[in-house]
Amino acid sequence: MLEPVNGGPVAVRPSVGLAQSVWKAFGETQALHDVSLEVGAGECHGLVGRNGAGKSTLVAILTGLIRPDRGVVRLGAETAPSLADRATWQRLVACVYQKSMVVPSLTVAENVFLNRATGDDHGIINWRAMRSRARQVMLDWGFDLDVNRLAQDLTVEQRQVVEIARALSVGARFLILDEPTASLEKAAIERLFERIHRLKGSGVGILYISHHLEEIYEVCDRVTVLRDGERVLSAPVGEIKQDRLVEAMVGFAPQRETEIANPALVIASARPRLEISHLHVPATLGPVQDVSFSVSPGECVGLVGLQGSGSATVADAVVGLVKPASGEIRLDGKPIHTGRVDATLRQGVTYVPEDRHARGFVPYLGVGENLTLSILDRLSNWGIFSRSGRDRVAAGLVEQLGIVTSGLGQRVGQLSGGNQQKVVVGRALARHPTLLVAVSPTVGVDVAAKESLLNVIGAARDGGTAVLLVSDDLEDLRICTRLLVMVKGKIVKEYRQPPWDRHELIASVEGLEPASAQGESE
Amino acid sequence: MSKSTVERPVDRPGQTIAGTLRRHGRHIMVNWIRELALLPVIVVLLVIGAFVNPAFLTTANFINVAQESAALGAVVVAETLILLTGKFDLSLQSTYGLAPMVGAWLIVGTDGQGLGTNWNPFFGIAIVLLIGLIVGAFNGFMVIKLGFNAFIFTLAMLILLAGIQEGIVSGRTVYHLPDEFTYLGAQYLIGVPVSVWVTGAIFLLSALFLRYHRVGRAIYAIGGNTEAARAAGIHVDRIRIGVFIVASLLAALAGLMTAGEVDAVTATQGNNLIFQVFAAAVIGGISLDGGRGRMVGALTGVILLALVQNILILSQVQTFWIDAANGLIILIALGLARLIGTERA
Numbered sequence: 001m002l003e004p005v006n007g008g009p010v011a012v013r014p015s016v017g018l019a020q021s022v023w024k025a026f027g028e029t030q031a032l033h034d035v036s037l038e039v040g041a042g043e044c045h046g047l048v049g050r051n052g053a054g055k056s057t058l059v060a061i062l063t064g065l066i067r068p069d070r071g072v073v074r075l076g077a078e079t080a081p082s083l084a085d086r087a088t089w090q091r092l093v094a095c096v097y098q099k100s101m102v103v104p105s106l107t108v109a110e111n112v113f114l115n116r117a118t119g120d121d122h123g124i125i126n127w128r129a130m131r132s133r134a135r136q137v138m139l140d141w142g143f144d145l146d147v148n149r150l151a152q153d154l155t156v157e158q159r160q161v162v163e164i165a166r167a168l169s170v171g172a173r174f175l176i177l178d179e180p181t182a183s184l185e186k187a188a189i190e191r192l193f194e195r196i197h198r199l200k201g202s203g204v205g206i207l208y209i210s211h212h213l214e215e216i217y218e219v220c221d222r223v224t225v226l227r228d229g230e231r232v233l234s235a236p237v238g239e240i241k242q243d244r245l246v247e248a249m250v251g252f253a254p255q256r257e258t259e260i261a262n263p264a265l266v267i268a269s270a271r272p273r274l275e276i277s278h279l280h281v282p283a284t285l286g287p288v289q290d291v292s293f294s295v296s297p298g299e300c301v302g303l304v305g306l307q308g309s310g311s312a313t314v315a316d317a318v319v320g321l322v323k324p325a326s327g328e329i330r331l332d333g334k335p336i337h338t339g340r341v342d343a344t345l346r347q348g349v350t351y352v353p354e355d356r357h358a359r360g361f362v363p364y365l366g367v368g369e370n371l372t373l374s375i376l377d378r379l380s381n382w383g384i385f386s387r388s389g390r391d392r393v394a395a396g397l398v399e400q401l402g403i404v405t406s407g408l409g410q411r412v413g414q415l416s417g418g419n420q421q422k423v424v425v426g427r428a429l430a431r432h433p434t435l436l437v438a439v440s441p442t443v444g445v446d447v448a449a450k451e452s453l454l455n456v457i458g459a460a461r462d463g464g465t466a467v468l469l470v471s472d473d474l475e476d477l478r479i480c481t482r483l484l485v486m487v488k489g490k491i492v493k494e495y496r497q498p499p500w501d502r503h504e505l506i507a508s509v510e511g512l513e514p515a516s517a518q519g520e521s522e
Numbered sequence: 523m524s525k526s527t528v529e530r531p532v533d534r535p536g537q538t539i540a541g542t543l544r545r546h547g548r549h550i551m552v553n554w555i556r557e558l559a560l561l562p563v564i565v566v567l568l569v570i571g572a573f574v575n576p577a578f579l580t581t582a583n584f585i586n587v588a589q590e591s592a593a594l595g596a597v598v599v600a601e602t603l604i605l606l607t608g609k610f611d612l613s614l615q616s617t618y619g620l621a622p623m624v625g626a627w628l629i630v631g632t633d634g635q636g637l638g639t640n641w642n643p644f645f646g647i648a649i650v651l652l653i654g655l656i657v658g659a660f661n662g663f664m665v666i667k668l669g670f671n672a673f674i675f676t677l678a679m680l681i682l683l684a685g686i687q688e689g690i691v692s693g694r695t696v697y698h699l700p701d702e703f704t705y706l707g708a709q710y711l712i713g714v715p716v717s718v719w720v721t722g723a724i725f726l727l728s729a730l731f732l733r734y735h736r737v738g739r740a741i742y743a744i745g746g747n748t749e750a751a752r753a754a755g756i757h758v759d760r761i762r763i764g765v766f767i768v769a770s771l772l773a774a775l776a777g778l779m780t781a782g783e784v785d786a787v788t789a790t791q792g793n794n795l796i797f798q799v800f801a802a803a804v805i806g807g808i809s810l811d812g813g814r815g816r817m818v819g820a821l822t823g824v825i826l827l828a829l830v831q832n833i834l835i836l837s838q839v840q841t842f843w844i845d846a847a848n849g850l851i852i853l854i855a856l857g858l859a860r861l862i863g864t865e866r867a
Contacts, residue, residue, distance in 0.1 A: 086755040101753055103746035105814040106739070114743055115736065115754040123736040 013040030015074070016174040016205035017062060017093060022071030024057055031057040032068070033229040039174060039205040044196055046220035046237065047209045050249055053226040055209055059176055062207070064089035075174060094167025095176040102159045104152035109134035111151050112166045137169045142198060156284060157188040164195070168204070175199065176207045179308075181215060185287070186488070193219050211306045212487075212511040213245060225249055246507045271333065272296045273466040274318065274435050279327035281317050286310040288317070289489040291327075295435070300457070300467040302477045304509055305486035312354055314486070315439045315470045319351040320344040331435065348434035350374065352425050352441045354470075360424040363413030367405045368394035370412045371426045378431075397426040402452050418449030425453055429460055436460060439470040454479050472509060474502060487511045560805065560822040563858060567829045575836040583832070585714060589783065591828035592717035593618070593707075595821070596776035597795065598802045599721075599728050600769035602820045605803060606732070607762045608745040608812025609665060612676040612796050614773040616683030617657045619792030621774035622781040623687045625650035626696040626703065634698030635691055643702035650774050657683065658770025662763035680796070688789040697786040706775075707782020717779040724772065729817035737761060745812025802827050805855040826855060 017039040024032040032054050039045045049055050060066045061073060064083055073080035075092035102111050112134045134147040143161050151159060160180060167175055177196075181189045196206060196219050208220055216223050217237055225233040225248040233240070233248040272294035281288040288310040295301045305311030316322045318329055323339035330336070337343035341351075353359040361370045371394045372379060379385045379393070394408050401422040405415060412423050425441055438457060442450040458479040461467045469480055477483060483495040485508045493508045571578035597614055604611050629646035630636030641649075661679060665672045709716045732738035743751040744758050752758050781787045806823025808815030830851045834844050 086753075090755060099749070101747065101750040103743045103750050103813065105746040105809075106742055110739060110743075114750065115740060115756045125734050125736060125739060127734075 013042055013205075014076075015039065016041050016076050017207065018072075018074040019058065019062060019068075020072040020074070022058070022061060022068040022073070024061065024066070024068050026057075031229050032061070035071075035226065035229070035231045037062075037207075037224050037231070037234070039207050041173065041203045041205050042200050043222065044200055044206040044208050044220045046216035046223035047207055047226065048211070048213065048216060048223060048245070048249060049226035053249075054229040055226055056178075057229075058226070059095060059178060059207075059209065062176065063093055063095045090170050090172065092172060093174040093176065094163075094170065094172040095178060096160060096163045096167070096180060098179050100156075100159055100163075102151045102154075102162050104150070106151055107147065108145055108149050108151060108154070108162055109147035111162050112137060112147070112169055114166065116170070133169075134165075137165050141165065141168055141202075142195070155188075157184055157191070160184075160192070161195075164199075168199075173203065174205050174207070176209070178209045179211065180208075181210060181212065189215075213242065213507070214511045216245075217242070227251055242507065242512050243503065246503050246510070246512070249510075250502060250506055273332055274468065275328075275330040275333075276314070276318070277328050277330075279314065279317060279329065280325045281310070281313050281322055282325050283310075283313050283322065286313040287489050288313045288324075291486070291489075291491055293484055293491065295466045295468055297434070297464045297466050298461060299482065300461045300469055300480045302480035302483040303468060303470045303486060304472055304477065304483055304505070305470075306472055306509060309486045309509075310489040311470045311472075311486045312439050315351075315354075315437050315468065318344070318435075318468065319349055319437050345374065345431075348431075350428040350431050350433040350436055352428045352436070352438035354439035354443075356421055356424050361412045361420060361427070364411055366407075366409040367398065367403065367412055367415070367423060368408030370423050371397050371430055374427055375430050393430060397430055401426050401456055418445035421445050422449065422453060422456075425456060429456065433460075433465055435466045435468065437468045437470070440473065440476075441469070441471070442473060442476055443471075450475060474505070477505075485509055560807075560819070560826055560855065560858070563855065564822060564826055564829065567826065567833065571829065571833045571836065574833055578833065578836055583836075585718070587828050587832045588718045589715040590831075591824055592715065592721040593776040593779040593783070594795070594798055594802065594827070595721040595824045596724055596772050596779065597799050598806075598820050598824050599724050599817065600772035600776075601796075601799045602803050602806075602808050602815065602817065603728065603741065603765045604769050605808050605810060606741050606745045606812060606815065607765050608748065609672045609762060609766075610676070610810070611661055611672065611766060611769060613657065613661060613679035613683055614769060614799065615792040615795040616680045616687065617654055617770050617773040617792075618777040618780070618795060619787075619790070620657075620683045620687040620777075621650045621653040622777040623691065623696065623787045623789070623791065624653055625778070626699055626781060626787045627690060629700060629703065630696055630698055635694045635696045636698075637690075643700040646700075646703055647778065650778050651771060654771040654774030655767060657774075658767035659763070661770065662766030665766070666759050666762045684792065687791070691789055693789045695786050695788045699781065699785055699787075703778070704782035704785055707779040708785065709782075715783075717783065720775075720779070725817055725821050729821075732817055737764075741765065742813050745809075746814065798827060801852045805852060823855075826851075 015038050019035060019037045022032050022035050023030075035054065035058060037045070037047070037058065047055055047058070057066070061068050064080065064086070067083055078092065081088040103114065106114075109131045113130050131147055137143075138145055138147060143165055145158055145161055145165075151162060154162065164175065180192060184192065196208070199206060208216070210216060220237050223233070223235065223237050223240065223245065224231060225245065227249060228251075233245070274295040276294065277292045279288055279291045286308045291310070291314055293301065303311045303314060313322065317324050317338070318336075320337065320339055320341040320343060328335055329338065331344075331347050331349065334347070336347060336349075362373070368391055372390045375393065376385055379389045391408055397403075398405065398408070403415075403419050403422045403426065405419065412420055415423065421441065425438070428436055428438070436457065441457065442453050445453065454476065457467060457469070461479065467479075469476060471477065477500065481498070483500060483505070484491050485493040485495070485505070487509070488511070495505070568579070577583055597618055600614055601611065625646040627637050628639050628649060629641045629643050631640055632638040657679070661676055664670045665675055705716065706720065707715075707717050711719055732741065740751065740756045740761055743754065743756055744761060748758060777791065780791060802823035803815075803820050804810065804823070805826060806815065806821065807819035827848075830848065831844070834847050839847060
């Protein structure tokens, strides 16, 4: 039951990490539902699944951060220790998280031996011994990194090396890499793969989590797919075709009518409203390389990409939140003031930010005030703003968006997530923008709120607003008239005409060669 | 079991030991330069001082400067320890005032504005330290365990403790202190005040502790990346509370030095001290965000402030202008530190 019949060299390898029939619920949500996973020594085991499939929960269980409701976790030959026993967990399993676990003000050597004895102890640190042991670890595993450098001076890739070295030096032979390539550039990714191959050769077992399926094919021996907290597939990578993998991730959910519905194509205007040419933006998470496209009035262009693909960075550049290194962004033919939000706002661009809590609204202000924050200049004369004018505009937006609120004065912080998001979108529309940039506008809201949000954005599009929608939620894309897929900072594919094929789309978003996923498409 | 199956890969070619060592030397140099950014400033100050007043470059003057800043130095060590863990404690200045006040109040007779209990002086010293311990433990518990904001909570404690200090003596000064009580601040050992020896030892020990003890390194890890420290099995909360306690003990000890030096405890002892403390620490490259900075930097911060103060007095600047000059010097020092890259706030 645990391992499907597949013989091969995998079965004879001793296991370094094992989760057997693990269940875990958070309140009402069943995060993991009878999931089993085994990673053998010298094996690289891919773990894939869409957001919310239960990957993080499984990792947390395997690293001893949470306890499963039911099921067994074994690490090497030992049963999992109690959660309080961090030292044993550290010795048996190490996880390199996306979030850096390096202390910037300490040297590489110290980070490798963080809180661990190196000398003859009594709490006294023998620096010489620590340095030479750290250097030895680096040499042993073939990492080229000076152990005396401060971690704050390292690149993202080098910090990752520090974390891997730390894990290996503890003696952990089970390594979990959680989206290790998300913030690495291409050459660094190749070096990482080389390191993984070397680690495998030394008998280290690796659980490799990634959104990029091509990477799974490149470095993994086996792959396990989670969907909605269940293990839907676990097989050697060589035995599974890419389209089957995508299918396992997406499921067989019938395509909803709304997605097939063909939005009105109003591509009449000769001149695009937004033109982006050869945009380069350096960024730690999601750099953009040579992106060019345009958006016309009445068009909704969906920019589809995973986190870190650069799609959100493009949106940030368009609204002036980040300054591109090179390339041009033109609005109605005029170049925008790069890096200045107020200037792009004046040019008619509004923005629905990805992180609505941080940038979307002011929780202590009322619904009415939040909705009209961006049009205070229009509502006021000589700096004195008109309360009745504001209420009129706000009331209109509340009705249009169907915001459930006790009144315009209610604090936005008290509203439900869906209604908060409506306020954010409403604020962006209040200005009657010529270009609306929306990043994941429906993330974390319920189905009904999602419907009305999309309808409102769709209505704005029909009213002649150019819409740039950045999202990886397939539901959002139904209002799009055109799709651009971004992978690792580049536009890799364009879909000109709805309906889109779900599988093909996901395959290209996940970084597979679109051509190879043709099996499912018409 | 997995250990035996592991075979380490061979060394990568092209990596020479000599190259590694060369880089090693360079990085250590860079790290030190960052810490000693203020050294040239101090040298410049010494030169200026020598020109301003011939009395400046004398042993007697330097001993005087050292004695006056010994207490400040001890509190700077205390605050530095807390800052390194990523927290801070404003109430150190009130502990510095209240602890010796209560001690003196209990051992001095009514003729010296004491309570009249006339307790044993050694018992009084124990009380001084005990108050440091209690205040530190309370602050640490409330800020770390109960999650009160360190700024506002210790600000409230500052006001409360200073108020108690003033209240128990109705604003009067306690004097006629016994010799045992003033020994630390008033006596000399081989020509140097005891307080200077003690503060010097505190600096040295804390620097060595931070550098060579596991808990010292853990303090850096906690301030630098709390999550990473936790994941590495460091007892984050325990160490932070411990640091709060040690810091308050040091502040109480510093208060005892000052009491001995002036041979009295005033109702306002400690007022505004915390500004000097923060100035010295930050000038010395201790990051307010935690995890960054060294004791030797904090020491240069203290020395710099002390020299500036001394030069201003010796150059007969009107006393009313000394504060303004102090503020200006701090701003300049911050600018310099920023340029050299010590403080990256």
